[in-house]
Amino acid sequence: MDLQFIFELVGTYFFAVSGALSVHDREHDVFGAGFMGFITAIGGGTLRDLLLNSYPLVWIDNVAYLYAIFAGILTAIFFFKIMFRLRKTLFLFDTLGIALFSVLGAEKALSLGVHPIIAAMMGMFSAVMGGVIRDTLTNATPILLKKEVYATACLSGAIMFIVLQDLGLSRNSNLIASFLVVVIIRLIAVRYKLSLPQLDWKK
Amino acid sequence: MDLQFIFELVGTYFFAVSGALSVHDREHDVFGAGFMGFITAIGGGTLRDLLLNSYPLVWIDNVAYLYAIFAGILTAIFFFKIMFRLRKTLFLFDTLGIALFSVLGAEKALSLGVHPIIAAMMGMFSAVMGGVIRDTLTNATPILLKKEVYATACLSGAIMFIVLQDLGLSRNSNLIASFLVVVIIRLIAVRYKLSLPQLDWKK
Amino acid sequence: MDLQFIFELVGTYFFAVSGALSVHDREHDVFGAGFMGFITAIGGGTLRDLLLNSYPLVWIDNVAYLYAIFAGILTAIFFFKIMFRLRKTLFLFDTLGIALFSVLGAEKALSLGVHPIIAAMMGMFSAVMGGVIRDTLTNATPILLKKEVYATACLSGAIMFIVLQDLGLSRNSNLIASFLVVVIIRLIAVRYKLSLPQLDWKK
Secondary structure (H helix, E strand, C coil), X not given: CCHHHHHHHHHHXXXXXXXXXXXXXXXXXXXXXXXXXXXXHHHHHHHHHHHCCCCCCHHHHCCHHHHHHHXXXXXXXXXXXXXXXXXXXXXXXXXXXXXXXXXXXXXXXXXXXXXXXXXHHHHHHHHHHHHHHHHHHCCCCCHHHCCCCCHHHHHHHHHHHHHHHHCCCCHHHHHHHHHHHXXXXXXXXXXXXXXXXXXXXXX | CCHHHXXXXXXXXXXXXXXXXXXXXXXXXXXXXXXXXXXXHHHXXXXXXXXXXXXXXXXXXXXXXXXXXHHHHHHHHHHHXXXXXXXXXXXXXXXXXXXXXXXXXXXXXXXXXXXXXXXXXXXXXXXXXXXXXXXXXXXXXXXXXXCCCCHHHHHHHHHHHHHXXXXXXXXXXXHHHHHHHHHHHHHHHHHCCCCCCECCCCC | CCHHHHHHHHHHHHHHHHHHHCCCCCCCEHHHHXXXXXXXXXXXXXXXXXXXXXXXXXXXXXXXXXXXXXXXXHHHHHHHHHCCCHHHHHXXXXXXXXXXXXXXXXXXXXXXXXXXXXXXXXXXXXXXXXXXHHHHHCCXXXXXXXXXXXXXXXXXXXXXHHHHHHCCCCHHHHHHHHHHHHHHHHHHHHHCCCCCCECCCCC
């Protein structure tokens, strides 16, 4: 089986788990959890494909993605009952998802022939916009608007992938390296509470 | 005149009324009510057509839809002044709208050749996403994230339509039966305050 | 250089400035300000082009738009430090942006062959939807839902442009006249605190 396809399904699964888990502090029913898992899983890639006019959308073209999402939703529903570290779990699944789609999204954009700067943004969108849509629907502040190194981690991985691809690195090595860049940046940022400079607004 | 076209205009009209009425408890002007009526009316079908790459959008291709929306907005503005049961009115128009577009949306998706599971989801999207976008813009919690049997009613009607179509039922009978399934589920759910299981999150 | 292209870049720049400045009262970092500047700048035109199936999107096709956006974000970051009239500055940049894109957006829609009513709406969308998306992401009430003459100013300019074009007025005169209509209506509306009639809801 195609290795990239497996990675995409796994990343989709990760996002579905994180999205379904994200409703834990609200009065949502199982449908709400499922819907949020779905939105988080397909939101970023779908937005990217809409902007780049890339049809058919992957999850409409191949129902395996919906199965991966459904598996993620079920995991969240039953997995959570035996897990007691919800915040770390959410963070783990979200990090793995954003790292995967930062690089795969950038690669797909490049393959469609866009400018490298656009491709880097598309990698970042593929990773974060699912969560942004999810947060907007639940009236939470999207994480990428908070003082956290989140989207910049994704952007860094996407940029790294594009640069390494241009330098001729093999695809597998590139995917792994760029994926790890995103994960490491997020781990360091959260552990040491790093953040970007805040704007010093004069009022 | 084409019967389906009339039904689509009527459903659009229903949604425009419910969307314009939904701003009654906020300080919106007539433009805000009109904009919300428009968003609710075209939001679901437009999202479905964007996802399925189905152009031109029906309300851009045929200005009759805008006329139906405008009629709905006017109805809401003047109709409300003589109505005293706002919540029941909103519920009625919304229910008729979601039932109609659950089945018509699923039918359109099937005609575009997608997997039946996707078609059922598209039927549900056509019905509920207009209201979700409306609620998101007004900072209300989208109804499908609350503990209510709402989107599952739409999904049931869409699934029923797809199954009955596959079994060979005539189109008109199928539309009516599946439409009624959505309406009846919503009526029962609201009257008996039914809801899906809530997730038992361990904190 | 093409004069319209310059105007589009300038309008994009205006919107990026207003979007980046709009986060001044929240705890956003420089990335958040930049993201909001980007969303405000491309949001309206992108939505219009998605609805009209007009690809490739202008900011994906030509990286000059991203440069204009980046310039606007930098302007907001450094410009603000020496400016003390934030609210008037935001208003100025936003007004210039919405006026420009009301007319350019309507013109583009007409060139794609849509009904004049749709073209007028597309002009309005091009102008306001970037700000609506921005406000929705930051959980603010979109300005066009408040009691203000905002989107109607844009709609007026778009309608004026379409009518004057139909009457045969030269393109440059039309752009300038319709642009000024939007600016003047906004200036008058804000100075004299004009608003549309509010709906008299019976509760």
